[in-house]
Structure formats: C-alpha cells, structure tokens
Amino acid sequence: MNRELKRVSIVVMLMFVALLSSTSVVQAFQADNLSADPRNTRTLYDSYQVERGAILVAGDPIAQSMPADDDLKFLRTYTNPELYAPITGYIPINGEPTGLESALNAELTGNSNSQFFDKISALVTGQDPKGAAVEVTIDPVAQQAAWDALGDYTGSVVVTEPATGRILAMVSKPSFNPNLLTVHNNAEVAASYEALLADENDPLINRAIRSLNPPGSVFKLVVTTAALESGSYTPESTFPNPTVYTAPGTTSRIENSSGGTCGAGETVTLATALRLSCNIPFAELGVELGDTAIRETAEKFGFNSSFNIPMTVSESVYPRGLDDPQTAQSAFGQYDVQATPLQMAMVSGAIANGGVSMAPNLVQEILAPNLSAIETFEPVERGRVMSEETAATLTAMMINGVQDGAASNARIDGVDVAGKTGTAQNGSTDPFTLWFTGFAPANDPQYAITVLVENGGGMGQTGFGNLLAAPVAQKVLEAVLNK
C-alpha cells in the first residue's frame, strides 16, 4: 500500500502547490490590476483614508483634499473647477474616477510602486500616509487664454510645446464643475451626474483627447508631408486645375470650397493649393500618392495609435485599404478620416519641431509629501516624421497660408504664424466642424496650437475655419507670446 500512498502524497503535494501558486498569482501578480478595478471599493475607501495628493498647476493646487468632518475624512475640492475639469477629471465617492484622478490614482493615493519604500518608512515612523502631489505641464496663462478665446463655442483648444511635447493648455467646452460630483452624498452626486450625462453637449467629455471629428483641410498638412517626403514632389509641382474633379472609377464629384478653380491658370502648384486650401489638387495628389503612402505618414504623426498622456487619448483614424475615390476624399480629411484635437496638435508640433514628433505629455513631476520629486517626466521622442528640410518647406508654406491665404485670421503683427485651417463636412446637412492648427513664432516655434470648434460654431454650414477657429488661435497665441 505504501507505493500507492507515496503517489497520493504527491497528489496532495500538487494540490497544495496549486494553492500556493494561485494565492501568489492573486496576491502578487494580479494584485495591481485587481486594486485598479473600478469595482474595488476597498481601493476607494482607502483612497479616502490617506490624504490624497494635490494636482498642481505652476505650484498652485487645482485639486486638493480638504479635511472633512465625516467618515471619509477628506473632501476632494477643485479650484477653478470648470477651467481645469478636462485635466483633473473627478473622483466620486461611489464610482469611477476620470481624468488625472483616474490615470494617476496610484500615485495620488500613495500606492504606486515607486512609493513603496515611502509607505514602509511612513509605517515605521508612524506618520499618517499621504499621497503624492502631481505637477502638471499646464501653463496657467495659456490655459486661461484658451478658455477665454474659445468663448461659447463647443470645442477644444490644445496648446503644446513643440520641442518637448508638454501640453501647456487643454480646454474643452462646455465644461462642468467636478466639485458637484465629489460631495459625500450619493444622491446628490447621482443627480448631478445624471444631469451632466443628459446634457446634449456632453460636458463630461474631454474633447481635446476624446472627440473624433473629420479633420478636413488641416489633414492636408499630412498629405503634403507625404508628398514632399516621397521625393517626387516639391511645392512647385503642378496639378490640373478644373472646377470639378471626378476620381477614377466613380461618378461622385469633388469641388473646391470656393466652387471655382484653385486660383487662375490651367494648372496649380502644391504651394498654392495648400495656401488657398483647395480640394481638387489634393484629391488628385492623394490618388497619385496612393492610400498606403498617406496612411504611413499619418501613422508616423500618430494616427491609428492611442497614447497615454497619462489619460488615454482616443485613436485618430486613417482607414486601411481605401480605393481611389475614397483616397481622393481622404486626401482633404473627409471620408472616414478622424482626428482628435491633440492629434492635430501633434501634427503641427512635429512640423514645428523640425520633423521630430514628441510624445504628448501632461505630467511634469510626481512630488512626495516632502515635495521631493519621486518621478520627473523627461521629453520622449516618438520618432522622426519628416526630414528637417521638409519641415522647413512646410513651415514656409504654412506661413504663406496665414499671411496671404485661407488662414489669414490667425495673423499677428510682428510675429510669423504658421497655420492651416479646416472646415470639415459631417454629412450633407449637419453643421461643419471647424479647425485651426499651427504654431508661432514660425522661425523659433514655442507654441503649437490646435483649435476645434464643433457644431459649426453655431453657424451651421455657413461658418468656416478661418472665420471662427483661426481668431481663437490668434487670441491665444497673442496672449502667450506677450506674456
């Protein structure tokens, strides 16, 4: 019987090995994921037991935990709530946090892996545990200017620093007051939340990183990059200049937004086409380049991938496998091409940065309770999108667009602004989506800016990018350049 007994012992041993492994997997390897699960109320309760770290803009808190008299000990309070709501997000007592409150929850609560030893030392010294503070890259002047300039439009303004990818302003309108969602009263929170959710303008959505719109003419920057980088085109390359264009294999007609030709003459140069933002030459160029070349360039700019800034940015789309008519439409940012404002800011940013795309980032530093930096975020290169030469050529073309072209309303006295407007269609009767993307000063780019105005800016199909979006950019750039 002992031979059998030995085998049964091995089976028992295996059973215990299975238990040792399964508990290890749950408690060691899956623990982080399980703690991050929004259904995990333990994490939520814990997050109220420690003083959650503040979110700081230029050293001033925009979100902080104030002592409260109830069980939860702290009340999360937001300063300048609507201005900064897309950045901070909010952390409700019973639900999922959003924005940085969600993306940096571990750091803010003091539970990130890099804070492990601080936690242990706090345990030993008997201090109350405290979360880390987060300093964001936002420039308060730029943020306020963007907020003011966007006025009552539904839309977004994103300002970045081209050389580093740091996000200096991120405004989304309409906004909301996160303080309404952090009160320690479930019923009140639910009522406020329901009201915000029911609002047809979606104030809870951070349009800068979540709103996908057809980019329209601002996408021509991507197509022009693809053309110049192919080596087969220069700004002086010419295209036939009809009033109506029909792509091969289709009967659907493409017209310029003016309804006529693109300037005078039988042919039109690439430079003129971009400056006046004509559709027909770009449709022709798109078909000649082919959808693969355009898609590859778009992907170098960041299309078809998602980013964490550390909030997750929705993936901007340049579709695969387009036929010629679809490519023709896509070449001026229509058909199924979609972009977030941040993605367009990355396009301008890469051109401004001599062709190198920087990873966009919202967080400057994670600060321990004693204000020593736990983690500092250095600029990260995403990769080179185009040669320096191409970047310089494009910049010159964009300067022309502002000085003497379709983006004239972004002009600033004494400073060269490089820019491109866009007026995108959303179906035959829906209001246009209006864009501006560009940077200044053009010879030494400090600020890249993208403006998105949704819903036609209240003007249905009569508004256009230069009328509504370009002036917003101009005001913001003036404010930050005069700082």
Next chain:
Amino acid sequence: MSKASALTARPATEPVHRLHLPQKLRNLELFLLLIACFINASAVVLVQLGALGELDPTLVLLGAGLSALVISLHIVLRFVARDADPFILPIATLLNGIGIAMIYRIDIADKESGWESAAVRQTVWSALAIFCAILVLLVIRNHRVLFRYTYIAGLVGVLLLFLPLVPGLGQEISGARVWIRVGSFGTFQPGEIAKIALAVFFAGYLVRNRDSLSMVGKKILGARFPRFRDLGPILVVWALSMSVIIFQRDLGTALLYFGLFLVMLYLATGRLSWVILGMGLFLGGALIASQTLNYVNGRFTNWLDALNPAVYDAKGGSFQLVQGLFGLAKGGLLGTGWGQGRPEITPVPQSDYIIASLGEELGLAGIFAILALYLLFVARGFRIGFAGQDDFGKLLAVGLAFVVALQCFIVIGGVTRVIPLTGLTTPFLAAGGSSLVANWIIAALLLRLSDTVRNQPRLVV
C-alpha cells in the same frame, strides 16, 4: 515501520530514538501548544488594537478558557495516548485560534456582540469540539474497535448526509440544503460528521473487499479495467454524490466524498483504473449537471468569467468571488495587519471566505503559513499511513488526512479560482460548529491512530 518495531523491542529508557520517547513527545507537544496559544492570544490582542484601538478583556478571558481546555486535552493525551503525534494538537489549536481571531475581527466590523457574536459562538463550539475530541480519545482506546462498526458507520454516514432532506428538519441556506435546525441552538451541518463515518466505513469496507476489487477484467485502450460485477460500490458512491449535487445542491460536499472514496479505493486496491473510471464518472456527472442544473452552470460561469461585468452583476453571479479576490489583492504580500483591512466587504467573510479575509489582513505570507500548517497536519496523517501496521488503520488515517487536504483544496482553490467555487468550510478556521466538531474528532482519531502505530507490534488484520 522497522524503527517502530525496533523501539518496542528496546527498553523505553534507552535514548536511541529520542523523539519516540513518550515523555519527550508530550513535552514537545506542550511546548508547541504554548506557542500556539501565545500566537492566538496575540492575534486577538492585535485585532482589538487594530480594529477597536483599545483592549477589551472579555474575549481574552474566553481565549484563556479555550487554552485551558486544549491543555487539558494535552493532559488527557499524557495518560491515554502517550505516543501520539506531537504536532497534530498544536496545529489544530493554532488554526482554530487564528480562525476565532478573524471571526472576532469581522464581528467588530459588523458591530456584533454577545450571543449574536459569531466569535463567541465559535469559541463555545470550539470548547464543545475539543470536549468531543477528549471523549473520542477516552472512549476509543484502540482504533480497531471502529473496524467492527464498519457497516453501522456507513449507515450513519448516509443517514447524516441525507438528514437535511427530511422535511421540517432541513434548512436551506443560500441555495444549498445541507443544514438541519437544532432547536434554538442554531444550525448544524450533519454532512461534516458524515465524512468521518464514511471514512471509517470506506476503510473497513475496502479492507474487507479489496481482493475482489483488485481483480482485473478486460483491457481497454491499454488500461486494465475492473470486472463489471465489481462496479457496484463505486456506482453506489457515485449515485450518492450525484444525489447530493441534485437534491442538496452542494457541489463541494459531493466532490469531497467522491474524492475521498476514490483515493481510499486506490490505496486499497492499487488499481489506477479505478481512479480513471471514477474521475470519468464524476466529470461526466458534473458536466451533465452543469448543463442541466442552473446553480452548477452558474458556478462554472462565475469561475471562468468572473471579472465580466455581466457575470459580476448577475444574481448569484461572481460578486462574492471577485470581492474575495479584491480582498486578497488588497492584502498583497504582507497584508494590511490584523484589524486594518476591510474583509467585511466580502459576503460571508467569516465562513466560506475566511481564507480571503485572512489573506487580506495577513497577506500572502500569512496564507503560506496557514497552507504550511495544513500541509504539515496532512503530512502527519500520511505519516501514520506510512508507518502503520494494519491496513484498516493505515487507510483510515490517510483517508481522514486526505479529507482535510481535499477540503482545503476545494474551498481555497474555489476562492482563488483554481476550481469553481463551492461552499465548504475551511477546516478549523471557518465559523461553523459542525465543521469544528468534525475536524477536532478527526484530530482526535489521528492522535489515537498515531499512538497505536507507535505502540503496537506488527499485526496483520
């Protein structure tokens, strides 16, 4: 085996096998027991400091009473089982005490006190259980007595198992019908006691009939299978298990009994084909049950797709399982410390989920320690099996030890998603009187068996 027989041939004073000297064994046991009692007392104190922030003497008094009772069991051993294994009693004491500390901790969170307090009830049940263990040791002076009662044990086992199905007596709790109501005293799970009776029956029956069961019949697919006419017993036990699944809706208990029978059958006959056949039968049955019985199907879905929001939110879904995982994750490597976690968020944190509660507050390190204690307990039982001289004693010891191991595996494996979750108590730890009484009786039987193994000259039964 040879060592044991050699020992009996020598005068007891000769210091050759030092641990085998009864005096030394019992002193070692006392030493370990005192450590166990100290750990248990510390646990209760830490719970009070952690969860209450102050010391409350009432439960300390109860704990002291329990320690006294355990020490008296130790003294009984000094008289009636001087050669008993010195590790079994301290391990059982430690597990029992840690369980009480955790149950007490959850009482504090739920603001229960007095007779409503599960910890007070658990302490009283522990006292009763240890008293039963003393009785077993006093009454059963030689385990072979049990061999005579093989069939009565079998009958008692089956009756106990199906007692909860008697109308008016049975009590259904969270879907399973495995409890009976005992006046105002509370509920009792007779199935827990049944496992001992069935272990005795299986051991006796198998020793008697091993020859015919060892005969082989046809060779199918390279393996020799038993003769068709010998399939009776396994089919009966299988039918019994299936009826537990169907009528009592208790997957865990069915698995426990069937697993126990299979292992004992294998030990008695040495035929792997029985195991293959049995596992095939059980898996087939479970598969059919998972297709036809909603609750079994639900258990499988919860197991495989626990984190899916639809499964999580469903009635009878994976909410409890996932909350347990959250608790374990919260504990991490070192745990939050006694009284510092939130085990009360998980449903039934003091019984089925006590291991998740312990994992939350004591961490992976604590779980490993507890698993090591169980493994050691089971290993002591198996040791008796290896060293035993009579097949009935060997089979019984291994069966009882295996039932503890399997029960740990089913419940802890269920909590940590090794297997589908089924309601069973964690031996010695979980709140529940019947489980405590049964496990302390198992401890007493193992103590008795270990004593006889060391005392008896070689005998063939």
